[in-house]
Amino acid sequence: xxxxxxxxxxxxxxxxxxxxxxxxxxxxxxxxxxxxxxxxxxxxxxxxxxxxxxxxxxxxxxxxxxxxxxxxxxxxxxxxxxxxxxxxxxxxxxxxxxxxxxxxxxxxxxxxxxxxxxxxxxxxxxxxxxxxxxxxxxxxxxxxxxxxxxxxxxxxxxxxxxxxxxxxxxxxxxxxxxxxxxxxxxxxxxxxxxxxxxxxxxxxxxxxxxxxxxxxxxxxxxxxxxxxxxxxxxxxxxxxxxxxxxxxxxxxxxxxxxxxxxxxxxxxxxxxxxxxxxxxxxxxxxxxxxxxxxxxxxxxxxxxxxxxxxxxxxxxxxxxxxxxxxxxxxxxxxxxxxxxxxxxxxxxxxxxxxxxxxxxxxxxxxxxxxxxxxxxxxxxxxxxxxxxxxxxxxxxxxxxxxxxxxxxxxxxxxxxxxxxxxxxxxxxxxx
Ligand SMILES: Cc1cc2nc3c(=O)[nH]c(=O)nc-3n(C[C@H](O)[C@H](O)[C@H](O)COP(=O)(O)O)c2cc1C
Numbered sequence: 389x390x391x392x393x394x395x396x397x398x399x400x401x402x403x404x405x406x407x408x409x410x411x412x413x414x415x416x417x418x419x420x421x422x423x424x425x426x427x428x429x430x431x432x433x434x435x436x437x438x439x440x441x442x443x444x445x446x447x448x449x450x451x452x453x454x455x456x457x458x459x460x461x462x463x464x465x466x467x468x469x470x471x472x473x474x475x476x477x478x479x480x481x482x483x484x485x486x487x488x489x490x491x492x493x494x495x496x497x498x499x500x501x502x503x504x505x506x507x508x509x510x511x512x513x514x515x516x517x518x519x520x521x522x523x524x525x526x527x528x529x530x531x532x533x534x535x536x537x538x539x540x541x542x543x544x545x546x547x548x549x550x551x552x553x554x555x556x557x558x559x560x561x562x563x564x565x566x567x568x569x570x571x572x573x574x575x576x577x578x579x580x581x582x583x584x585x586x587x588x589x590x591x592x593x594x595x596x597x598x599x600x601x602x603x604x605x606x607x608x609x610x611x612x613x614x615x616x617x618x619x620x621x622x623x624x625x626x627x628x629x630x631x632x633x634x635x636x637x638x639x640x641x642x643x644x645x646x647x648x649x650x651x652x653x654x655x656x657x658x659x660x661x662x663x664x665x666x667x668x669x670x671x672x673x674x675x676x677x678x679x680x681x682x683x684x685x686x687x688x689x690x691x692x693x694x695x696x697x698x699x700x701x702x703x704x705x706x707x708x709x710x711x712x713x714x715x716x717x718x719x720x721x722x723x724x725x726x727x728x729x730x731x732x733x734x735x736x737x738x739x740x741x742x743x744x745x746x747x748x749x750x751x752x753x754x755x756x757x758x759x760x761x762x763x764x765x766x767x768x769x770x771x772x773x774x775x776x777x778x779x780x781x782x783x784x785x786x787x788x789x790x791x792x793x794x795x796x797x798x799x800x801x802x803x804x805x806x807x808x809x810x811x812x813x814x815x816x817x818x819x
Pocket of ligand 1: 436437438450487488489490517518519539567665687688689690691692720721722723741742743744745
């Protein structure tokens with residue numbers, strides 16, 4: 389072999405792409421990205437992403453419930469493969485959305501703007517948290533063509549509500565993603581043990597964590613302080629960021645208890661689509677449909693709120709049955725693979741939403757990390773659907789129930805149509 393042949397084999401060109409892109413490409417799964425994020429973030433910040441309420445039973449069940457379902461691929465050709473679909477009356481390049489996450493700039497200073505750009509590039513919607521660390525207007529400016537949804541923390545103060553709705557509408561958000569699982573804040577004990585506060589307060593432990601993660605610490609110190617600017621205009625005393633116990637102030641103070649009347653009132657005030665986020669009770673799903681809510685996000689808040697709240701995959705079929713196509717169904721919680729999305733859609737969901745996976749991407753490799761996570765979901769969905777024998781999202785949703793089985797259930801699939809006179813061996817050989 390000549391030297392030039394060896395050179396050709398050994399790929400002597402420098403690696404392509406920016407440092408974050410190259411880092412992202414070292415990950416072959418969301419789990420790889422999670423490990424990379426764990427290395428790059430201080431422990432207390434990483435555990436703020438990871439943690440769940442109390443004993444974290446819901447958090448674990450969100451993952452394990454996917455393993456209770458197995459695929460029954462069908463044989464046949466897969467032609468004109470297409471992952472695109474529609475959601476809330478608009479197009480999506482794949483049926484995946486990005487769920488709202490408060491405090492996103494804690495993980496990388498590009499925060500919500502980077503997430504929004506990655507979602508725009510991939511052609512999927514992004515739900516911005518009411519408690520985002522970038523203003524809703526700045527996120528709009530960062531990704532003007534993005535399908536943007538606003539994650540509203542509901543209030544029964546109608547003056548305050550209308551002011552928020554006007555601002556959200558002026559900033560170009562097409563839909564409201566209304567939380568109905570946050571009457572109190574879940575007891576995330578990892579955060580208490582780690583002394584985590586949002587925004588982070590400087591304690592000896594924080595300094596040690598910063599020294600151990602200098603890249604994160606330098607970025608954190610060089611950028612704007614973490615604040616919750618969507619609330620500034622709403623709270624006369626000034627940014628809630630200055631409050632040591634921001635969450636409780638928010639919930640016990642300006643946000644009063646809300647009920648179905650407030651949701652009905654919201655339906656009248658807001659012309660665009662409304663999604664109720666945090667529904668797992670099939671009766672609540674039916675009530676939402678009855679008052680003209682467009683969609684529900686079946687979710688236990690990623691296991692962060694009420695512990696032992698049902699995992700979405702454990703209640704999905706009941707909800708699909710009770711709502712009978714009267715609203716759209718988005719599922720979130722524990723979705724880490726394209727195959728998880730395929731399972732939820734096979735059971736009748738319209739789309740799935742992810743939280744932690746894109747935060748791992750952001751923490752590990754900024755915008756390139758989020759983009760890489762979305763590419764992995766696309767590739768995994770494509771592979772899973774091809775191996776399952778389905779070509780489109782529509783086909784998956786209509787035939788899916790015959791292609792998936794719960795480990796404790798008998799097979800309920802529709803029997804196949806068998807040709808009346810099957811060809812014999814000899815006839816099959818005849819051209
Ligand atoms: C760090 C973090 C912050 C979150 N903040 C919010 C929030 O402000 N509003 C909200 O409705 N959900 C919030 N969630 C929940 C997500 O929107 C979503 O329901 C959940 O993360 C989905 O589960 P997954 O992380 O397993 O994908 C947050 C989740 C995480 C991990």
